[in-house]
Amino acid sequence: MLKVKNLYHSYTKDDNYAVKGISFEIKKGEIFGFLGPNGAGKSTTQKILTGLLPLQKGEASIAGIDVKKPTEKLFNLIGVSFEHPNIYSKLTGYENLEFYKKLFSVPTEDPKVLLKMVGLEDAVNKKAGDYSKGMKQRLVFARSLINNPQLWFLDEPISGLDPTTASNIKDIIKKKKDEGTTIFLTTHNMHIADELCDRVAFINEGKIEVIDSPRNLKLKYGEQLVKVEYKENNKLKRERLSLINDKDRDKLNKLVNEGKIETIHSQEATLEEIFIKVTGRGLK
Known part of the structure; x- marks a missing residue:
């Protein structure tokens, strides 16, 4: 067109x-x-x-x-x-x-x-x-x-x-x-x-x-992350863990197996974050 x-x-x-x-x-x-x-x-x-x-x-x-x-x-x-x-x-x-x-x-x-x-x-x-x-x-x-x-x-x-x-x-x-x-x-x-x-x-x-x-930009430039909230020693903790990094993945599996996770959300890079990564500048 x-x-x-x-x-x-x-x-x-x-x-x-x-x-x-x-x-x-x-x-x-x-x-x-x-x-x-x-x-x-x-x-x-x-x-x-x-x-x-x-x-x-x-x-x-x-x-x-x-x-x-x-x-x-x-x-x-x-x-x-x-x-x-x-x-x-x-x-x-x-x-x-x-x-x-x-x-x-x-x-x-x-x-x-x-x-x-x-x-x-x-x-x-x-x-x-x-x-x-x-x-x-x-x-x-x-x-x-x-x-x-x-x-x-x-x-x-x-x-x-x-x-x-x-x-x-x-x-x-x-x-x-x-x-x-x-x-x-x-x-x-x-x-x-x-x-x-x-x-x-x-x-x-x-x-x-x-x-x-x-979608392709997120897959190419973004990180595969999850945001978890879990209890440890009666304190609520929040953390972002990588699904690619072995250490983070092991920790996530441990939290799941121990039943400590209270909330979990997948996180992907936003287009704005990718724009900054690609161009080296923000949108202002």
């Missing part, structure tokens, strides 16, 4: 590149996470692929259409939910979506259905400028679905949302994937990436460091 090869971009139009020769492909129906800290090159890449920045160097295509030569067909295929809401403040939520759907030459979704989907059914006729920050974000999210996109770009889709709303947004993303939508998710939130993504790319300082599934 999406192919990128040796993509470069310089805001100063010299050798100071914000994106440095990145290459990747996204298959149809896949959720692909583009993960990295602020300033890593995530938004630059997304802006190039959605036509907001010119493609300076390299190749990129969506469904076989050259991004360097965008057509109406290309824009009919994609939807974009921006992290920072860009809406018409003097129009109502409904009017924002009604206006936007007229920009497409393909069948579109019912604005009221989309607004209800993101929990804005009671604010349909309210001016968007009077929406809270979270409501504006949900409005932009709903707007990105108006043309039923085949390739859906999501930039920090749950940032700043309360847990209940964030859970609803994640459910919508999962549902669209099940319907065959290809999703390009840019985020520095490793938890949502771990929950939603089929594969992820770690991008740091304009370069892709690694691409793989969250």
